[in-house]
Structures are given as C-alpha cells and as structure tokens.
Amino acid sequence: MKTKLLLKLKDEKGFMGLTHSLSAIAFFLLIVAFFPNFIFKTILKSDNIIVLIGATIVVAGAALLPDFDNVKSTAISTLGPFGKLISKMTRASAVGIYTLTKTNRDNDKPDAHRGFWHTIVASVVVGIIVFLLSSVKIDLNNSLLGKDIVTIYPFAIIWLIICYQLAIASLFADSFKKLKKDLFGYVFILGSSIIFVIIILTFSPSDIAYSWIAILTSLGYLFHILGDTLTVSGTPALWPIAHKGKRWWTYRLGGIHAGSNFEYKVVVPIFTMIIIFAIVKIILNYN
Numbered sequence: 001m002k003t004k005l006l007l008k009l010k011d012e013k014g015f016m017g018l019t020h021s022l023s024a025i026a027f028f029l030l031i032v033a034f035f036p037n038f039i040f041k042t043i044l045k046s047d048n049i050i051v052l053i054g055a056t057i058v059v060a061g062a063a064l065l066p067d068f069d070n071v072k073s074t075a076i077s078t079l080g081p082f083g084k085l086i087s088k089m090t091r092a093s094a095v096g097i098y099t100l101t102k103t104n105r106d107n108d109k110p111d112a113h114r115g116f117w118h119t120i121v122a123s124v125v126v127g128i129i130v131f132l133l134s135s136v137k138i139d140l141n142n143s144l145l146g147k148d149i150v151t152i153y154p155f156a157i158i159w160l161i162i163c164y165q166l167a168i169a170s171l172f173a174d175s176f177k178k179l180k181k182d183l184f185g186y187v188f189i190l191g192s193s194i195i196f197v198i199i200i201l202t203f204s205p206s207d208i209a210y211s212w213i214a215i216l217t218s219l220g221y222l223f224h225i226l227g228d229t230l231t232v233s234g235t236p237a238l239w240p241i242a243h244k245g246k247r248w249w250t251y252r253l254g255g256i257h258a259g260s261n262f263e264y265k266v267v268v269p270i271f272t273m274i275i276i277f278a279i280v281k282i283i284l285n286y287n
Helices: 002-011 017-034 036-043 049-062 065-069 074-101 120-134 154-171 173-179 183-203 211-229 261-286
Strands: 138-141 149-152
Touching: 017 036, 017 049, 017 154, 017 211, 017 261, 036 049, 036 211, 049 154, 049 183, 049 211, 065 074, 065 211, 074 154, 120 154, 120 211, 154 173, 154 183, 154 211, 173 183
Parallel strands: none
Antiparallel strands: 138 149
C-alpha cells in the first residue's frame, strides 16, 4: 500500500505552465515592490518601466524551463523541434547525474523528470550558462551609416525571444495554440517576438551586457522549483545534500494536486491578486 502511494505521488504532475508563470511574475513583482533599489539599481541598472516589463517577461518565460525534462511540457511544444532537442539533452543528463550521485538508499531506477533539473543547484547552473553566453558580443562595422561600430549580443537576443514565446505560450495558451496552426500565426508570433526584443534592447542600458537576463532567468527557474515543491509530487530541491541517507530525497512543502480545481480556482486567483497588489505598489513607489 505504501509503495503504491509513493508511486502515485511520484507520478503526479507539477503545476500548469500558467501557474508557474503567474507565480514567477507575482514573486518577482513583490520583490520589485518592496526592494525597488535592489532591482532597479543593482540588477537592471535602470528604472525604465519598459525594461521592468521586459524583465518580468523573462522571469515568466524562465519559469517554464525546468519542465524541459517533461516530455509533455509547454516549454517543449512552444519551441518545436528545438524544444524536443533540449528535452532529450536534459532528460539524458538528468539520468546520468542521478546514476553517478545516488546513494545505496536512493531508488535504483532514475527518473528523467523531477531530477537534477528540478533542483536549486540547476537554477544556478542555468543562470551561469545564460550569463556566459549572453555576455558574448560581436562588433559589427555599420557600413550603411558610416564607420560606427555596432555591438550586438546574439545569444541575449535569442534568449529574449525564447523567454517571450514561453511566457506568451503559458499566459495565453489558447490564443497561442490557435496562432501556431497557420503560417500567419507563426509570422505574427515571430514578428511580435522581434518587436519585443527591439523595444527591450532600445531602452536597456548599453553598458551592462544584458547580464540581468541571466539573473532573472535563474530567478524564474527557482520560482518554478519552489512551486513544484508545494505539490504532492515534490522536488529534490536541495540536492546534493543528503537527507536520511538519500541524496535524491523528495521535498514536499504542501499537498496541492496539480491540475485540480484547487489550482484553477484558488492558486491561480491568489497569484493574480498578488500581481495586482504588487503593480499598484510599484506604481505608487514609481510616482
């Protein structure tokens, strides 16, 4: 009986993509509302509201990243073949890391989902990877406008597009799915992504190499881990710290059933109200 219960808990889904994005936005905006100097001066190095909106979208999109290890996640379907490739890489690496680091008290059979990529360590690793890649710049000779050198950060641009599409896919799932069904929809999604990036890069300070993208990616990723830890599935959030002899101990801080009426009718509305509260406070602070 106990074994069946454990298997049931392990098979439970994590939060919906919508809940992950809303929770990430809610917690991020609360930080902005109560610690504005930390966000505007230390991380974004700008108090421009456009940059803040861009940062919020990055956090919302990054909140879907851990579920690349889930074959039926919003993140994978949003990015198509590229998403499937990332999924295969994350699942394979999760199995490998589990096998190499498990203790004799951990289960012998590794689980590709809810493994390494659902740990706090993973949120830091992803943030470092994004930081290193988004810091790579290319200087181009702008021959059309003279001899001025134009500096671009190619990965930062690509990452902004990815986060934008992940955020839109989770927050407006039905509309996003409809748009993906025809060529016009694909063009619209790509076009709006490019416009978003142009606006963000235009208003962002040019001397910070967009390192804030990495920080907020890590933050959104972390919010996902904390969210899944509130479900009955739990996560191995504190890996590689061993607990009761198990390095892959599943931590559960709550008993929320993902996809249940409670998530739809209670969790989602709560995060929505938190977002509204935080926005009002930010506006009052901003003025």
